[in-house]
Amino acid sequence: MKIILFFITILNLNLFAVTNSFDFSFIKKGFQDNNTLLIIGGIQGDEPGGFMSASLITTHYEIKKGSVWVVPNLNFYSIIKRNRGSFGDMNRKFANISKDDADYQSIMKIKNHIVSPEVKLILNLHDGSGYYREKHINNLFSPYRWGQCSIIDQEILNVDKYGELKEISSKVVNNINKNLLSEEHKYHIKNTNTRMGDKEMEKSLTFFAINNGKAAYANEASKELDLHERIYYHLLAIEEYMKIMGIDFERKFDLTPMAIKNIIDNDIYITFHGNKIKLPLGQIRGMLSYFPMPKDEDIEFIASNPLMTVIKDDGKFVIHYGNRQLATLKPDYLKFIDNDNDINIIVNNTEHKVAKYGEIVYIKNSFMIKNIEGLRLNIIGYVNSDKRNEFDLTVKKNEILKRYSVDEDGNLYRAEFYKDDKFVGMILIGFEE
Numbered sequence: 001m002k003i004i005l006f007f008i009t010i011l012n013l014n015l016f017a018v019t020n021s022f023d024f025s026f027i028k029k030g031f032q033d034n035n036t037l038l039i040i041g042g043i044q045g046d047e048p049g050g051f052m053s054a055s056l057i058t059t060h061y062e063i064k065k066g067s068v069w070v071v072p073n074l075n076f077y078s079i080i081k082r083n084r085g086s087f088g089d090m091n092r093k094f095a096n097i098s099k100d101d102a103d104y105q106s107i108m109k110i111k112n113h114i115v116s117p118e119v120k121l122i123l124n125l126h127d128g129s130g131y132y133r134e135k136h137i138n139n140l141f142s143p144y145r146w147g148q149c150s151i152i153d154q155e156i157l158n159v160d161k162y163g164e165l166k167e168i169s170s171k172v173v174n175n176i177n178k179n180l181l182s183e184e185h186k187y188h189i190k191n192t193n194t195r196m197g198d199k200e201m202e203k204s205l206t207f208f209a210i211n212n213g214k215a216a217y218a219n220e221a222s223k224e225l226d227l228h229e230r231i232y233y234h235l236l237a238i239e240e241y242m243k244i245m246g247i248d249f250e251r252k253f254d255l256t257p258m259a260i261k262n263i264i265d266n267d268i269y270i271t272f273h274g275n276k277i278k279l280p281l282g283q284i285r286g287m288l289s290y291f292p293m294p295k296d297e298d299i300e301f302i303a304s305n306p307l308m309t310v311i312k313d314d315g316k317f318v319i320h321y322g323n324r325q326l327a328t329l330k331p332d333y334l335k336f337i338d339n340d341n342d343i344n345i346i347v348n349n350t351e352h353k354v355a356k357y358g359e360i361v362y363i364k365n366s367f368m369i370k371n372i373e374g375l376r377l378n379i380i381g382y383v384n385s386d387k388r389n390e391f392d393l394t395v396k397k398n399e400i401l402k403r404y405s406v407d408e409d410g411n412l413y414r415a416e417f418y419k420d421d422k423f424v425g426m427i428l429i430g431f432e433e
């Protein structure tokens, strides 16, 4: 994995070039202080409840008071590859790791964040199988299962803050248990008593943390649950840890499984080339053809979520989002030029709207894009395209072939602007029901 990274922070969103790099994201939220909560997701690539929850803290929470650091995608390569660990279990590499190990750089970097003096509490998020119970009930509900519990390595840690591991863990468990979706989802504390000879847990992230004087906890949701339900329980836990630490936040959605499902599925976007193109990814078609990409330049994008990336594969560009593969773009390589003109649109024969490149314009029945001197308009899939230029034509939905829509439902279409054969920008026309 050779890594070249172009990295510019713009309001929490990062501009990336397509390089097939899988460095984890490190996102600071709130107001930096010495009472920082470090949230880690994605140490294992097949536990989406944990890493999607961590990513939502970065995208859909505002920290009003206090300091939160988030690594939502510690093992990003395995998340994209949809496996537990492409190079073995990353959570068994904290006691010893060879310099030749492919995870070496990631382990060194996350250890640095863990031991940072600002960090006072570390929360590692997992999805575990079944349901942890102290006493064996059956194969699914048993002491050998890991789902639905708060994990500590020991009861007490002798540090200045948050060292009452059991007490704090029980507060978190009690808060979750007040908000259960079903009685069998009940949370418990699982003390691995790592120091008493748990050879496996001795190699873990949390044990490394407590041996470096940091209070550390793991939260486990059950793999038996749907993704949005796992996230619901992780967020209940995260919010309780923030409360215990005196961190104030504002959540931009209701904490219900359905609201969570809606934002993780639908509130996702990707922008290419300085806003020239913006794609909503919620209902996106699996394959988009003749997608404008700049010739002889880096392919740059801004993803709305840190779990999103674009990977070049066999000449095509694949948009990934956590464990999901959202869409494949077949490139049409063009020269790109800058042009900042307004786009004037007559909607439904009456209403006048002004748009900029990269915007979505919603309409009901018809639209007409007014002529822009020197440019050419191409409405992708428009049937009457014997005309080379499609400005100043009234276009109805049934005049655009559905198979050219950007979305699966056939409501969203591309209008592309060119100067001669150079690409200027794109808007999307969204037909509302």
Ligand SMILES: [Zn+2]
Pocket (backbone or CB within 6 Å): 044, 047, 125, 126, 127, 128
């Ligand atoms: Zn795990």
